[in-house]
Amino acid sequence: MKKFIKYLSSLKLTTVLLVLIVIILLSGGFLTRYDSIYYGFKDMNHLITLDWFLKFDSQHPAIISWFIVLCVVAVLFGVNLVLCTADYLMKISVKKKSRYPRLLFVVHVVFAIILLMHALSLVVGFKQGDVVLTQGESLELDNGFVIKVDEIHYIDDEAFLKKGKKSHRLQMTLDAFHYKKNYAGISLFDNEKIVASGKASIFSPVFGKGYQLTLDKFVFDKKSGKPAVILTVGKNPLTWYFFTFYGIGIVSLLLLLVLRWEKQK
DSSP states (O other), X not given: OHHHHHHHTOHXXXXXXXXXXXXXXXXXXXXXXXXXXXXXXXXXXXXXXXXXXXXXXXXXXXXXXXXXXXXXXXXXXXXXXXXXXXXXXXXXXXXXXXXXXXXXXXXXXXXXXXXHHHHHHTTSSEEEEEEEEOTTOEEEOTTSEEEEEEXXXXXXXXXXXXXXXXXXXXTOOTTTOOTTTOEEXXXXXXXXXXXXXXXXXXXXXXXXXXXXXXXXXEEEETTTTEEEEEEEEEEXXXXXXXXXXXXXXXXXXXXXXXHHHHHHO
């Protein structure tokens, strides 16, 4: 049993798991070459992962298999990280009175917390994707909040939006599509009172009352004959904790590099 735990906390297993994670992620990118799988992966982003997984009977078998393998490897990596931190780094940081092993211990603890929050984010919060709205339309959420699209500002050729999904995806380049200049003015209401508003563009969401309103893409609405937007509405209590611990992790890594450089010098 001790040998097994020792192997679970070993650097050798860490290397193997990291290689496996890279291979799995690259294979996921390869699978998206097939449209049925590509849009299946996109459906995964429309819901909290647990809600998506509970509908496994309607998902592509290749995506379900890929996701389960990724989760198993990620769990093993988490176990390896925790055991390595507790079995080796904590002992070294106590025995040695230098700053480097102690900071290395802190870095591992921070990234263990980040990994745990990633796991929790799969099952907590709220997410609704693929919400198509035209200018003036609104979406009523279950808790009384209402999202309204006040304005759609689209400066590129509308013919670009009328193309097929695959060609639309391939031609969405910086030259053909102005990410920052195309936006949607969005307002968030709580009992008919505006609690947040802003201009959402691709890669630049609007935040308010814990909600994140993300503009995924522009589409052409045949009924109105004008551009519409596809939004993802999300709310996760862990969001700002993510930002905080990621910041701490980056700062601690930079400090670790400085100490390493001083040690070698």
